[in-house]
Amino acid sequence: MADAGIEYVRMAEFSWRVLEPERGEFDFEWLDEIIGLIGEYGMEVVLCTPTAAPPRWLVAERPEILQRDRDGTVRSVGSRRHYCFNSEAYREESERVVRVLAERYADDPRVVGWQTDNEYGCHGTTRCYCDDCASAFRSWVRQEYDSVADLNDAWGTTFWSQQYDDFEQVDIPRPTPAQDHPSLALDFARFSSDSVVEYNRLQADILRGANDDWFVTHNFMNLFESVDAYDVGEDLDLISWDSYPTGHVQQAVDEASTDELRAGNPDLLSFNHDLYRSVLDRPFWVMEQQPGDVNWPPHSTQPAPGAMRLWAHHATAHGADAVVYFRWRRCLEGQEQYHAGLRKQDGSADRGYHDATQAAEELFDVDDVDAPVALLHDYENAWALGEQPHAPDFDYWQLLQAFYGGIRSHGVQVDIVHPDTSLESYDAVVAPTVHLATAQLADRLTAFVESGGELLLGPRTGHKDEYGKLASSVQPGPLTDLVGATVDQHESVPPQLEATVSRTDDTQTWYAFRTWAEWLEADGAQPILEYDGDAVEDGRTAAVRNRIGEGSVVYCGVWPEPDLAVDLVGSVLERAGVRRSAVLPGGVRVAHRGGYTWVMNFGSDPITVDLTGEASWRLGDETIDPFDLSIADGDVVDGLSVRILE
Amino acid sequence: MADAGIEYVRMAEFSWRVLEPERGEFDFEWLDEIIGLIGEYGMEVVLCTPTAAPPRWLVAERPEILQRDRDGTVRSVGSRRHYCFNSEAYREESERVVRVLAERYADDPRVVGWQTDNEYGCHGTTRCYCDDCASAFRSWVRQEYDSVADLNDAWGTTFWSQQYDDFEQVDIPRPTPAQDHPSLALDFARFSSDSVVEYNRLQADILRGANDDWFVTHNFMNLFESVDAYDVGEDLDLISWDSYPTGHVQQAVDEASTDELRAGNPDLLSFNHDLYRSVLDRPFWVMEQQPGDVNWPPHSTQPAPGAMRLWAHHATAHGADAVVYFRWRRCLEGQEQYHAGLRKQDGSADRGYHDATQAAEELFDVDDVDAPVALLHDYENAWALGEQPHAPDFDYWQLLQAFYGGIRSHGVQVDIVHPDTSLESYDAVVAPTVHLATAQLADRLTAFVESGGELLLGPRTGHKDEYGKLASSVQPGPLTDLVGATVDQHESVPPQLEATVSRTDDTQTWYAFRTWAEWLEADGAQPILEYDGDAVEDGRTAAVRNRIGEGSVVYCGVWPEPDLAVDLVGSVLERAGVRRSAVLPGGVRVAHRGGYTWVMNFGSDPITVDLTGEASWRLGDETIDPFDLSIADGDVVDGLSVRILE
Amino acid sequence: MADAGIEYVRMAEFSWRVLEPERGEFDFEWLDEIIGLIGEYGMEVVLCTPTAAPPRWLVAERPEILQRDRDGTVRSVGSRRHYCFNSEAYREESERVVRVLAERYADDPRVVGWQTDNEYGCHGTTRCYCDDCASAFRSWVRQEYDSVADLNDAWGTTFWSQQYDDFEQVDIPRPTPAQDHPSLALDFARFSSDSVVEYNRLQADILRGANDDWFVTHNFMNLFESVDAYDVGEDLDLISWDSYPTGHVQQAVDEASTDELRAGNPDLLSFNHDLYRSVLDRPFWVMEQQPGDVNWPPHSTQPAPGAMRLWAHHATAHGADAVVYFRWRRCLEGQEQYHAGLRKQDGSADRGYHDATQAAEELFDVDDVDAPVALLHDYENAWALGEQPHAPDFDYWQLLQAFYGGIRSHGVQVDIVHPDTSLESYDAVVAPTVHLATAQLADRLTAFVESGGELLLGPRTGHKDEYGKLASSVQPGPLTDLVGATVDQHESVPPQLEATVSRTDDTQTWYAFRTWAEWLEADGAQPILEYDGDAVEDGRTAAVRNRIGEGSVVYCGVWPEPDLAVDLVGSVLERAGVRRSAVLPGGVRVAHRGGYTWVMNFGSDPITVDLTGEASWRLGDETIDPFDLSIADGDVVDGLSVRILE
Numbered sequence A, B, C: 001m002a003d004a005g006i007e008y009v010r011m012a013e014f015s016w017r018v019l020e021p022e023r024g025e026f027d028f029e030w031l032d033e034i035i036g037l038i039g040e041y042g043m044e045v046v047l048c049t050p051t052a053a054p055p056r057w058l059v060a061e062r063p064e065i066l067q068r069d070r071d072g073t074v075r076s077v078g079s080r081r082h083y084c085f086n087s088e089a090y091r092e093e094s095e096r097v098v099r100v101l102a103e104r105y106a107d108d109p110r111v112v113g114w115q116t117d118n119e120y121g122c123h124g125t126t127r128c129y130c131d132d133c134a135s136a137f138r139s140w141v142r143q144e145y146d147s148v149a150d151l152n153d154a155w156g157t158t159f160w161s162q163q164y165d166d167f168e169q170v171d172i173p174r175p176t177p178a179q180d181h182p183s184l185a186l187d188f189a190r191f192s193s194d195s196v197v198e199y200n201r202l203q204a205d206i207l208r209g210a211n212d213d214w215f216v217t218h219n220f221m222n223l224f225e226s227v228d229a230y231d232v233g234e235d236l237d238l239i240s241w242d243s244y245p246t247g248h249v250q251q252a253v254d255e256a257s258t259d260e261l262r263a264g265n266p267d268l269l270s271f272n273h274d275l276y277r278s279v280l281d282r283p284f285w286v287m288e289q290q291p292g293d294v295n296w297p298p299h300s301t302q303p304a305p306g307a308m309r310l311w312a313h314h315a316t317a318h319g320a321d322a323v324v325y326f327r328w329r330r331c332l333e334g335q336e337q338y339h340a341g342l343r344k345q346d347g348s349a350d351r352g353y354h355d356a357t358q359a360a361e362e363l364f365d366v367d368d369v370d371a372p373v374a375l376l377h378d379y380e381n382a383w384a385l386g387e388q389p390h391a392p393d394f395d396y397w398q399l400l401q402a403f404y405g406g407i408r409s410h411g412v413q414v415d416i417v418h419p420d421t422s423l424e425s426y427d428a429v430v431a432p433t434v435h436l437a438t439a440q441l442a443d444r445l446t447a448f449v450e451s452g453g454e455l456l457l458g459p460r461t462g463h464k465d466e467y468g469k470l471a472s473s474v475q476p477g478p479l480t481d482l483v484g485a486t487v488d489q490h491e492s493v494p495p496q497l498e499a500t501v502s503r504t505d506d507t508q509t510w511y512a513f514r515t516w517a518e519w520l521e522a523d524g525a526q527p528i529l530e531y532d533g534d535a536v537e538d539g540r541t542a543a544v545r546n547r548i549g550e551g552s553v554v555y556c557g558v559w560p561e562p563d564l565a566v567d568l569v570g571s572v573l574e575r576a577g578v579r580r581s582a583v584l585p586g587g588v589r590v591a592h593r594g595g596y597t598w599v600m601n602f603g604s605d606p607i608t609v610d611l612t613g614e615a616s617w618r619l620g621d622e623t624i625d626p627f628d629l630s631i632a633d634g635d636v637v638d639g640l641s642v643r644i645l646e
């Protein structure tokens, strides 16, 4: 391993049964031996608490720890993640095992940190429908609302005679003839995420209590919705995530391109890098990097030659301080036999091994990413929109990525932050949707613009209050003054309609949009896009710009297709004075970090890079092979342009 | 409201919890106040019994009222319609609350009528699988059959050893390895519909007992199958239904046209108008008219400008005496926040308000519709064919609409009646299928034809007896003599086969059909269509005509595509001497009622109307804008033709 | 019946309730009468044990016999196959009723044999999740493994902490958050099949005990996976299966061709014929032959004129000694009313009657099929690949048919045998996949090749051990020496990639493949195919040939499309010296049996047959009409070629 340039070994994430073969009888011999070997070769150990897979003897003793589906079916032992976050019994057992492990390795210098559990919420396990959860939800609701009258008022339960007479009637969502009450659904999503936060804190506190030099991390997942990473992050020292590029892209689009099947989609990957870097505003880790073909995507393609190396550099360019591969060697048994490792089943080097070794030689220490742009993201908007999408193809994460792609096409670094984050340090802010909006948030965004910030707002902004009820003034509710326009109507746009807008200036420029259209009524703001196609009557306003103080805000009432996103974002960056490249082709991405500039080619054709000035290349040069990259000294982003050599 | 031309206000359909916040403690203050206001402005009130949404305190006290899914899962409180029609507990509670309300307003002159409950059966709630239902079904079966031997005989239970040894073994359909017994399924469908009838009667009787000047109505739904509206109608004074044109069309077809996304499909709408008018053979109400964009269709498009006005006139032309909008103001909370009202969430006028106001000014009193043609419809055929469709795309309602569209293309009014209805007053009868057929029905249809009626029969006629068993003679069983032909074979037609027939005369006319093909053997009748394509061997007979007494019957063994339906129906109307227009384009419809003729344009191109004589236009003139209409004095249907101006 | 050429009548497969209307009270009168009639007309009777449909009185008395779904839902009475194979109660009841029946007819000369039960496993009923099954599975596991440590070792349960502490913890698969452990799933599949074997043996033993002249058979189904027919066959004297050509083909492909909708796919049919003939290596029966249109396929097309006759001859050519039609007369009641019989519902002759009568006149006695080629098939491979297909379109049976079609295109007879079968008598062996491979099997295949056999191996061979764990050496594991190559990587191939290989000789020949690609590393073997397209980097090896002793082995690392399968198989046959025809068009098939050669036309165009020498035609001649056949004297397969006359 050390030969491969490996510095950290993460271990033991599902090892409860080998660590504790029977209650109270722990066996550390094997683990001590491995840690010893790792130490001898100068590597360091990240241990995992083993709670993601409670062993059979524990389930047999305390079956009440098991989760239940919404229809009441027990989720049994036989795979993983079969426990309920709100089970008192499981919290006791988790505390017990984490404490024993933490104490055992508290003074071991080779163990540098811990991962709590593994991939909270994977396989749809964030939300549980057991009686413990019902009871915990009642307690949670009592904390949130002073009285049941307040609850009725906040949620709006008069509709369909849904009022609660007392808190005891509050229940988790059960099978019902029609849809759930959206405010119940929203609070149940909050509660479920909070349950994970609380459970994670329980582990983190024990680990810190044992050795406060340890870092505590958790490995999050691709575009994962049901757990609020910002909230969990408050109890972590380091954020990490598990990156499987060829799998994620097959989940994201119906039919991945040939290049995407080989190397993934760079924006989908870096969206996660940027999000998880932003959670603590510090370098993150990739805790599981795809090492070759993997078992779970629909199609298990082989990554392109060099792809594993490209991913390691790409992560680094976006702020990763370590890239850990999952797994070392292909496993001979169980559910993940078809998941490659760096080594094959017979122990010989597999494709990823060579890539990983090369990347390890090339990587170097570098300062953290400093992004001039923030993209606003709030899990609560995802939950609210997920409950009432109002169009079959309205997916919160895809909307975010539509705007995100517009930013990345300009080679500009971006933080993905919660709306409550201070925006002072940013030149521009892009909010694909501020769906649940409060007056306080409106004030903060207004202050940002007044003091010179440039703000881009997307559709469905200001539509609902924090409880998931409609604002009583028309959309964008509390943001109306800031936007200088209101939404007369909204409609969802079926794919059979030609959905296009044109610019209101004399450039004769048309753009496609999709899924969502709002009819804006400017009131102080300047119309900048108008409908011009089948979806909405020609001439109605689709986007406006409003000057406020030193800055301005653009409100875009449609879901932009790429060209529109690129141009809208481009104007915002221009006005905000953000340095940027020429518009990049989709398979090529540029990122700068700590005084270096990465140019990365996720395509199967070579490219050539044109710079305005002379560049000094730390790695590679201006011609970049398929699935390869170059690194230039300095922030050479301005004026950088790329040609594809076909 | 009064300014908007509103005459009736329907209220309180889900208000149990505000009316009775705790058992026995009623609060009428708010309702009295509203009724007072309505009265002051000269409007009238239609109250609803609040039983569609039993409140939480009632569910907590008597949880046995809840429905169960087929697999036994309880349908919990948290949306609406969570009660079982056969729950004795719920019948008691319903009686209690309806009695209190009825007595409270028995002498209130502002209250003119009642709607029982709301949309019986919505969200798949007609059929319940609780123990109360199992027991009620056993009682129902004992009523229907003299002995268990009779039951075994009627259903035919020897197959797969399904005989019942005594009535106690009779059970509702439970999860089984293979399909249900079709005769059990048919009787369970009858029982479930009867349970609704019985439950509705319980409410209607109380309301009438309190004030027999009140009308009692219920609001039915679009093409709703599980509740027999004819049977429920026997306890009602007025039939109403809930019309959502842009939603219904998206449920009906895979990909709605642009025009349909904006204004719905006129034939789909008027099919409902005609059906619900025919239930009591008197004017109906639209109790919920779509007022703008709504929350539940796949895509929530905005109706075309003027569409809400067009729908009001269209309903009137088909026999509506009132069009009530749902809802007055957009609701800020709960499951239907995305459902428009006539007023926006902030109380200002929304799009529908203007349309509704204009329509209210234009509407006028007019006599009832008098239709020369009857289309036969029996819910029992829908249930039997739904259980054994025998082709993936065989949908009873679509078959009915295939023939219905043929009638409406000629601008002819049509009643949609149960086969037991007297046919004396009709010149022509179209029966898209008489699937379950008895000798009595055969006799009545024969008598109709013998005395000069023209009858058009569709496929799968005479296939089964009233218990859902095959007729022991070949199809069309008891109608064989009438038809003058038998069915040698039937087959379902996959879409990959070219399905065409041609006329047996020398006109060289081909027609497309779909889904179903019967090989007819004429025995006395005259072949009029023969197969000529891939689906069935060329030359076999697809349709016949048989003269009987003064009239004739056409039996069509295929499911006709539009051109065939139009031509088949056209010949029948011709022979029957029914006055009709030239064949109308799909987006244009003509209807006459009480001495006026409506010409309605559901398309986005203007049209011009050509009449044989001079017309006097009560509204509009011969040029009709998109989504607009004109009304002529008199029955100007003969020779009327329409051109689309593109 | 006798007039129709019928020799055998199968009866009483669902007649428990009429035979035993109440416990212990048997009524044989009706059956005796029918048997009497059959005997009078010189026909013979095959009786069925009635256990596929336990009557209601039995279920009411002993409800524990019912199956349960995986989520615990009871599969109730109301259709058929609602019993659990492991229910002690049901085994008692089955024994009782079979014993009574067997004794009753033990001395009846008209009864010549018995069918046990009916279509074991139909409707997904092989695998049951009741407590009896859980307990039986624990016992089964105890038999298979000496200790729980052995079990843990064999399955590999360290992964995800899945170790069992004692046998009592072993459970059937229950609902879990993530996938099942594949080794548990594999053993549960084995156990479930074994449960059927055991249950069937119980019946077979009683029948034999009563009269050991009787043959005992069971009617298997099309490509049926969950029951191992080889294992069940060990307790049977005769194998039969139920053939529904127009239904099977609609299950097999997304869109059947017009010809297939009329006559099925000949290779799909004969695959079953060959499989079920090979189980006991003796002539089989078609126990249910489709007699016309049937009720259960998606589309219920009418078979082509003559198709029922063609199917009877086709079955005979593949080794059938009897073709029994289901059913005699269309049933008026219950779930299968839409299933044709030889007679219509009114008793008159239906289409199948005429075909069956003609076939009966033409059929003649003939020796058994003698096949020079074996195709290896093991249900356990189907179960293992079904649990981890690793590509959405990887279906075990389709893979087998890809190679099988290659054999049949050469007009060569083929046995479909279990890998444990002696291969001595075969010139060539085709193994589409030897997925679960042991050293013993590798030795046997090596011995076959060494002694001059020609072997063709398909992808995923040697991938796993018998417990479903990865081999610890790289693929093909224990077959590596035989193959002379290893698999560097495998990948699944999405349909959007152009998947092609070319020959390594200088013939410039390209072939398409699908779904699966392996990167081979030759080590002693000769590359014969290399990748040349989008799916895998050009030049990598896709197939190799290795000479061993007197024979050779070809390993093909891709799933071949038809042209590649035909050419690969052709070379193997050539080297093996197997006599074969010119490559046949897809709709034409040739089979020889006992000195006769059948040429069968499953297409809608006539064909003409060219022979190298003079042929004497026993039936028909060299011009064959659509859906017709000819039979030549002698094995005229060499050089035979066919032209389609369009």
Ligand SMILES: [Mg+2]
Pocket (backbone or CB within 6 Å): A228, A231, A380
């Ligand atoms: Mg939050």
Ligand SMILES: [Mg+2]
Pocket (backbone or CB within 6 Å): B228, B231, B380
């Ligand atoms: Mg009826």
Ligand SMILES: [Mg+2]
Pocket (backbone or CB within 6 Å): C228, C380
């Ligand atoms: Mg076996």
Ligand SMILES: [Zn+2]
Pocket (backbone or CB within 6 Å): A066, A067, A068, A084, A085, A086, A087, A128, A129, A130, A131, A132, A133
């Ligand atoms: Zn829980």
Ligand SMILES: [Zn+2]
Pocket (backbone or CB within 6 Å): B066, B067, B068, B084, B085, B086, B087, B128, B129, B130, B131, B132, B133
């Ligand atoms: Zn019920």
Ligand SMILES: [Zn+2]
Pocket (backbone or CB within 6 Å): C066, C067, C068, C084, C085, C086, C087, C128, C129, C130, C131, C132, C133, C134
């Ligand atoms: Zn069982």
